[in-house]
Amino acid sequence: MSMSPTPDTTYRVTGMTCGHCALSVREEVEELDGVERATVDHEAGTLVVHGTADAAAVRAAVADAGYELVA
Numbered sequence: 001m002s003m004s005p006t007p008d009t010t011y012r013v014t015g016m017t018c019g020h021c022a023l024s025v026r027e028e029v030e031e032l033d034g035v036e037r038a039t040v041d042h043e044a045g046t047l048v049v050h051g052t053a054d055a056a057a058v059r060a061a062v063a064d065a066g067y068e069l070v071a
């Protein structure tokens with residue numbers, strides 16, 4: 001049994017309609033300092049951030065991609 005050293009934080013994102021939307025969000029979020037990896041599901045409207053970026057930084061990156069975090 002092992003624990004991951006990397007925290008996972010799940011956010012909800014509005015406005016994504018297809019895989020291209022999800023890719024845009026993933027690319028922006030993965031550019032943030034402290035983010036190892038981001039997993040985006042456009043159908044579920046979820047963004048899972050694997051790393052230590054704070055919510056404000058994630059929100060800004062999602063906005064840069066053209067979408068919005070659900071508060």
Ligand SMILES: [Cu+2]
Pocket residue numbers: 016017018019020021022
């Ligand atoms: Cu799309």
